[in-house]
Amino acid sequence: MTAAPVEGRRREVVHTVTVRHAVTRGPVPGVAVRLVPPSPWWWSVRYVAGAVVLHAQPALVAPDPDLTPVERARRRPRVRITVADPLVAATVENPTVELDVTGDHTHELTPVDQTVTVDLRTRTDTPATGRTVTLAPPGQPAIDLVAVAGTPGRYATDARRWTASETPFDLLVDGALVERHALQPFQTDTRLHAVTPA
Template identity: 35%
Template sequence: MILATSTTELRHTIRVVHASTGRPVRGLAARLEPVPHGWSLRVTRGIVVVVARTDVEDPSSPPTAVLTLTDEALAGVLVLPPVDGRPPRTVKAPLTDTELEVVLRPVPMTLSAVLTQPADGAPRTGAEVVARATSGPDPRPEVRLPELMPGTYRSAPVEWTAAFTPLDLLVDGSLLRTLTVDFTAGATRIRLVDTT
């Protein structure tokens, strides 16, 4: 009896990351198109690893990794343009480099702040509430949260970029709290006592 062995080598790694947090996006299914002889891939901790046998020739043109988010809730808060002929929540990554990064942006989200007064817990009305980025150009980007009803302030839907991760919540120009938007939901709502 003769046993055959083969050796594989790493050809590509693909990191799928959230644009605002920089964290790996988990819950991926992946496959190659086309599948060159001797090539395979697997997903581990948000990283797609592509390997190929060392005894096979490279294909004439690089294959493409087809990545599908299996977590529907997560896919609902990321910008994923439709890909013709593919299931929803799919992105394609041509294997043109050894290390690739696929960056997925969040959908526009709102931030709501419900402010109360420290003395009696009554709504804190008439304040100027602003979310200010903690990084980025100077002056720092800002998003205003107009008052919708007494003590409740809400932003328009915006893409909260990495500059706002985390963000400073200012009330009448003074820092009330540093916080992070919940990127797993379309809206973040916080309740705070205004101690500024």
């Protein structure tokens, strides 16, 4: 027989912190979370569908006007968010952060500088050399790629800090549209393969 829940000990969701990638605005895989001591014992935490979810007994987190600011601060939970997957962790600037949680909010993980590399072939499957290759994000300045010395047909951007407005982007060769692509957020180099339009 299952025991009935004890009144006053039921836990509810109190705070939710959405964790997302600063460029794609999507979830980040391989994230682990834990409470940081001395977080009060009545808090618990888990990571669900891209969000840090904090539970507590409602009676223990209800506002108390008699508490001093220091006492209120001591009752707040502090969480550690860690990108545990080493391959994903290598693509973000701060793979481990600690946050004092006082309400629902969004925490963005900023990526490291990334490159885009294009291996360009002709229609006869030979390296396409001497071409002008650019990336054109809609409504944003074009991003130039330069030929990589020693590898015919390969073009690459400089390592740079990408923004959400720069992906997806159109791949242009000599001003002609080839394809639309998006930055691969969990790699430090987005590798593309394309064929010249003519």
